[in-house]
Amino acid sequence: MDDLTDLLRLLVEHESPTGSTATLRDVLIELLRDAGADAHADGEHIVAHVGEGAGHVLVLGHFDTVWPVGRLAEAPFTVSGEEATGPGVFDMKGGLVSLLYALKLARPAGPVRIVLTADEEIGSPDGARVVEQHAGDAVAVFGLEPPLPGGTLKVGRRGVARVRITVRGREAHAGLDVAAGVSAIDELIDHVAALRRPSVNVGTISGGTRANVVAGHATAELGLRFATPDEESAIFARLDSLTPIRDGATISVETLTRRPAWEPSASTELAGHVRTVARELGETIGAAISPGAGDANLTGARGIPTVDGLGPRGHGAHARDETVELPSIRARGELLARLLTVPR
Secondary structure, three states: OOHHHHHHHHHHHOOOEOOOOHHHHHHHHHHHHHOOOEEEEEOOEEEEEEOOOOOOEEEEEEOOEOOOOOHHHHOOOEEEOOEEEOOOHHHHHHHHHHHHHHHHHOOOOOOEEEEEEOOHHHOOOOHHHHHHHHHOOOOEEEEOOOOEHHHEEEEEEOEEEEEEEEEEOEOOEOOOOHHHOEOHHHHHHHHHHHHOEOOEEEEEEEEOOOOOEOOOEEEEEEEEEEOOHHHHHHHHHHHHOOOOOOOOOEEEEEEEEEEOOEOHHHHHHHHHHHHHHHHHOOOOOOEEEEOOOOOHHHHHOOOOOEEEOOOOOEEOOOOOOOEEEHHHHHHHHHHHHHHHHOOO
16 A cells, blocks of 8 residues: 555545534645645635745645545445545545645646635535635636546536525414415425426425424425526526415525536636646546536636546545545646646
8 A cells, every 4th residue: 555545544534524624624734734835724624825926826625525424434445456445535535635746746837726625515605715715816726526437627517506495384273274374385395396497406395393284384405507607597586586376475595505607618728738738647538517516616607717627536426335546646646746837
């Protein structure tokens, strides 16, 4: 087992579900400092610098995972041949190891800034603040998210949002006085049914108290996906225009997280540069638009040249068979080091 595999084990064995990341944050700050970066905490998140000045390259990553504390007991870090499995190995602790390796290899051609968020897996409700704070005068952005199958880079992403619809009705006896009630559940179901389409996922729905009581409250959480700003505007306009169907009902819509659609036009030239550098290192990689979303949406949507998916190859993000290809951690570290070294 080599040093990078040992480092991956260290990161994986510091379990870091969203909301419980402080211990790994402190470990990563020390590792970044050891790799030559000036690193510090910004709340739950990490910001690091290599060099100073305007026109920096921004590197984005995250260190939270979807796995709860205790997952490691049933799915321990395991190495088999050239693959490793365990919670977070692919999304995205393998990418963090590539970053640390790259920093030890690189002599950056200009200033580099690194932002690692602690809440990416729930839409970066606070992490977005840190990303946007350090995106201002960035000339290029490299994201450490896992690549698409085959190692393919991400040069655009769909936008996503989470919204909560809350309905208030009026409770009443469901048999003796049903006409006096206003069912919040019936009201909610009617609205949700009208909103349903492939780009709208009804993730959770709840409400009411008992089967013999007309429900006085109900909520649903929706996951939204949109490919363009126009689609985003249209779906939010629809949500903003929701009005009660039943007299006595009230309805409200709360946006929990929102990441804009990232269209690839501004990133084409940077993607070509990344692919050229990769070929010089002996790797041919493609580029495509990802159906998922991440922190790179925040920079790509602003028109900052952005390439994501620079993490190592593997499969099973958010799945029980989450796996990373160990040689790819080193290869992607070498690619990132070259990208930080070679002027764009």
